[in-house]
Amino acid sequence: MPEVRITIGGRQFEVACQDGEEGYLHSAAKMLDDEAQVLSDQVGRMPEARMLLMAGLLLADKAASVEDRINEVRSQLAEREAELAGLRNAGPEAERVEVPVVPQEVKDTLAELAARAEALAAQVEENADGDAG
Structure with a gap:
């Protein structure tokens, strides 16, 4: 299991991860570090646990907003699909035409x-x- 060194809020951490997941870990750590940097710029230096908690909460809030937006778009899509199905079914009935056979x-x-x-x-x-x- 590889050990990866990440930096969050100016502090270094050693974290273990599964083989092949190092890129995901670095990406997640960068997101957390970005939030920690915002906190550091606004509040200044704070204890490590508090900084990690606050940065995690900010990320969770963003994730919740994204999930809400995804659900809203899915709902709108379902409505549009229902409208489309209704339009497809609402067309005029085919007129029956009989051609006489002589x-x-x-x-x-x-x-x-x-x-x-x-x-x-x-x-x-x-x-x-x-x-x-």
Whole structure:
């Protein structure tokens, strides 16, 4: 288990951590040191235990604020998702359109009638041309 030397509020500490977690420990120590520096600038020198307690409380307060904001954003996201689902479901119902199927024998009959009409039209034209000439 590695021993890591960290500095918080101008004081050095030896801390043990798991292998591979040294970077996380240094990062956390820097956050705590930043808060301790703010306290030191505002209040001046104070006992180690009090400085660590106050710096920890300041970090906990920031963490609580971040958690509150995360919960607020999650709530807003859930509301938006519900709105979106409502909009998706609120669209107009699809209109049912029925296309009639014309039976083949009716098509055949219509084709036969069309052919007869064309034949009659051709005959009328021939007669009209013969009378004119």
